[in-house]
Amino acid sequence: MPPRKRNPNGSGTVTKRSDGRYQAAVYVPQPDGTTKRKYAYGATFEECDRKRRELIDRAKGGIPTPTRDMTLGQWFDYWLEVIVKPNLAGNSYRAYETAVRHHLRPRLGSKVMLKLGVKELRGAMQALAQDQGVKTxxxxxxxxxxALTAAMVEDIGLTRNVAKLVHVRATTDSGKSWDAVTVLRFLSAARRLTVYYPVFLLICLLGLRRAEACGLRWENIDFDNRVVWVEQQRQRSSSGTIDDAGLKTETSKAPLPLPAQCIAPLRWTRMRTAMLRERAVSNGRPWFEDPEAHVFVTRTGRPLTPDHLYLDLQRIIRLEGLGKMNPKGLRKSCGTLLVHLRVHPRIVKAVLRHSRISTTLDIYAEALDPDVIEAVGQLDRLLRQPARIRELEASAGLETAA
Structure with missing residues (x-):
């Protein structure tokens, strides 16, 4: 009798279970560097064998494969390095990594991911809110x-996202938008108080993000055809502040119409940069030769940073007494005023360059009080028409008789 052939080491096995299904078992690498046995199931041998080969291919490629007993701490390591870091912008990765390191891992890192319950998570979030605040x-x-949404895609048995079943109430006024009068007051003050008035004008009229406004180059502005191309943003990285071509969403990279009132301030900005350079060179003062030719630069020629813009914004608001606001609020004001002008939501979405229209409507296009009053008034007038009501009742009676 010839000896029974054995599967090569690392090729896994496929066996038939007592319930008629097939089970594949393969040793796969884990995010923490260890190796564990991973199981996959299928209704037929072919389906189960296909899953076995996929697991082997991942293992040969050095890609960790999570298992059912993985803790949240282990999943965070895998998620950040394999899913977040290669696919999201650097600032998004840093924000996720910071939240994991400071808040999630100390409280939930030792919990088995598949066993995390709503009650347990709610208690952890309530404790975090008491210690660090509801915003955090x-x-x-x-x-x-x-992180849990990404885990549901992996074949580890997670079937629900318990984080979506827990709610933390947080109140904030920093994201509110201004009405048209307040925006005009701010722009009037910015014209008097800062040389970066053109930046704020672009943000208010086009809804640019502050990193996008700081990343604008002269090659992105077509004065003849009055078009602005948003193609990069100014971001802070481990190597310093750089231009990043990876915008927040795929739809962020799009041409926008250049408003007429922006042309003169932008031309003045270019003349100011040339004057600053000539003065610095003639007086022997340091000057940074910007190879990318950014539109907005500092007194020494270096590109304007989002942090510098934020400080300038807060100074203007404080001097004018306009209340709390941030650059995201200016962007939100743009969307809100467009809705106030009865612009179609899809056009507002195109101006703000959102990937989903729900983002436009839910976050950046809140209804102003006059709009709400007018809407309720229209409904009130509609429901105070006795003749119309009797007509509808008569039509309903005829349909019932027929």
């Missing part, structure tokens, strides 16, 4: 929800 807890919960 809400931000950490969003990061955890993104």
């Amino acid at each position: 807890a809400k931000r950490a919960l969003r990061v955890l929800s993104a």
